[in-house]
Amino acid sequence: SSGINAEYGDCEAALQLNPVYMKAITRAAQAQLKLGNRKNVIAWCDRALAIDKHNKDMIQMKVKALQKLKEEERNERKRAAQELKERRKNEQLLVAFRQRKLNLYIADEEDETAEERDTRLLESLKCSSHGHVTLNEENQLVWPVRLLYPEHATSDVIQQFSEVHCLSDHLSYMFPPGGESPEWDTDGEYTLPKLCVIYNSEKAMVELNKESSLLELLMQHNILIVGGVPTFEVYVRGSDSYNQNVLSGS
Numbered sequence: 001s002s003g004i005n006a007e008y009g010d011c012e013a014a015l016q017l018n019p020v021y022m023k024a025i026t027r028a029a030q031a032q033l034k035l036g037n038r039k040n041v042i043a044w045c046d047r048a049l050a051i052d053k054h055n056k057d058m059i060q061m062k063v064k065a066l067q068k069l070k071e072e073e074r075n076e077r078k079r080a081a082q083e084l085k086e087r088r089k090n091e092q093l094l095v096a097f098r099q100r101k102l103n104l105y106i107a108d109e110e111d112e113t114a115e116e117r118d119t120r121l122l123e124s125l126k127c128s129s130h131g132h133v134t135l136n137e138e139n140q141l142v143w144p145v146r147l148l149y150p151e152h153a154t155s156d157v158i159q160q161f162s163e164v165h166c167l168s169d170h171l172s173y174m175f176p177p178g179g180e181s182p183e184w185d186t187d188g189e190y191t192l193p194k195l196c197v198i199y200n201s202e203k204a205m206v207e208l209n210k211e212s213s214l215l216e217l218l219m220q221h222n223i224l225i226v227g228g229v230p231t232f233e234v235y236v237r238g239s240d241s242y243n244q245n246v247l248s249g250s
Contacts, residue, residue, distance in 0.1 A: 004031050004034050004035055005031075005035075007027065007031050008027075008028055008031040008032070008035075010024075011024040011025070011027045011028035011031065012028065015028070020051050022048060022051060022052065022055075025044055025047055025048045025051075026048060026057065026058065028044050029041050029044035029045055029048065029058065029061055030061075032044060033061065033065065038065045038066075038068055038069040038072065039069065041061065041062070041065040042062055042065050042066060042069070045058045045059075045061050045062035045065065046062070049062070089135070090122050092135050093122065093133070093134075093135055093141075094118055094121075094122070096135055096139070096141055100141075100215065100218070100219060101219065102218055102219070102225060103218075103222050103223060103224050103225060104121060104125075104225050104228075105224055105225060105226045105227075106120060106121045106124060124227065124228065125227075125228035126228075127227065127228075128144065128227050128228050128229050130144040130146060130157045130159065130229050131144040131157075131159045131160075132144065132228050133228050136162070140162050140163055140164055141162075141163045141215070142160050142161065142162050142163070143161050143162075143163065143214065143228075143229070143230055144157055144158065144159050144160070144161070144228070144229050145157070145158045145161040145170075145214070145229065145230050145231070145232070146158075146229050146230070146231040146232070147197075147231075147232055147233075147234050148231065148232070148233045148234065149184070149190075149233075149234050149235075150233055150235070150241055150245060151235065151236070151239060151240075151241035152184045152185070154184050156174065157229075158170050161214055161230075162214070163213060163214045163215035163218070164213050164214075164215065165213065165214060166210060166211050166212060166213055166214070167197050167208065167210040167211075167212075167214070167217075167232075168192060168210040168211055171192050171195055171197075171210065171234075172192050175190045175191055175192055175195070177191060177192070189236045189239065190234075190236060192210075194236050194237055194238075195210070195234055195235070195236065195237070196234070196235045196236070196237045196242060196246065197210055197232050197233070197234055198232060198233040198234075198235060198245075198246055199217075199221055199223055199232055199233075200233055201221075201223075201224065205245065205246050206221055207246070208221070208232065214230070218230065233245075
């Protein structure tokens with residue numbers, strides 16, 4: 001761009017000696033075109049057309065510059081509208097979190113304002129490979145929920161778990177009575193009546209009511225949500241894994 005700026009400077013110098021020097025005006029317009037300065041291109045085209053209104057090259061250059069300028073302005077309006085929409089969605093999410101008094105994990109940083117902390121929280125929620133929490137039209141939070149099966153060292157992710165739904169709603173679909181079992185459940189033990197869902201708080205193993213809504217569970221047990229993904233462990237009641245992990249850890 002330094003070479004283009006030098007060329008543009010030469011054009012301006014020439015026009016100081018001869019303000020109607022068409023070749024210098026044309027080159028100045030072309031230099032501004034290369035630099036992407038659409039408004040300056042239009043101004044130079046207008047200057048040329050004031051001298052020669054039938055100059056086809058300058059007419060074409062102005063038309064193209066106007067088209068490009070309108071396209072850029074349209075894209076800028078779209079970008080600004082998208083940013084505003086995203087900002088409003090983020091504000092609504094933060095309000096929803098505060099109203100529910102949810103326990104969302106975020107590492108502390110010194111000398112951080114509340115606004116900076118909120119921004120960091122929102123960014124952390126969108127980093128998960130499992131999806132991220134959203135607020136639907138009914139003002140309900142919809143979470144990605146991770147279910148761990150420690151006995152089989154595997155897991156599932158329910159990507160859209162509305163806070164008004166119960167664990168049993170999803171588990172009955174995932175493990176239907178008389179239905180096909182997952183490949184890892186070779187003995188067909190994972191059926192809804194046998195399943196026990198645990199929140200492992202690292203201090204205690206808390207058995208959750210499968211008929212309570214997700215929101216009730218998150219609030220009642222002050223469940224720590226790490227990475228924006230509520231995570232629970234699923235066991236078959238009475239199994240060796242249940243006895244070793246849940247009964248001994250509760």
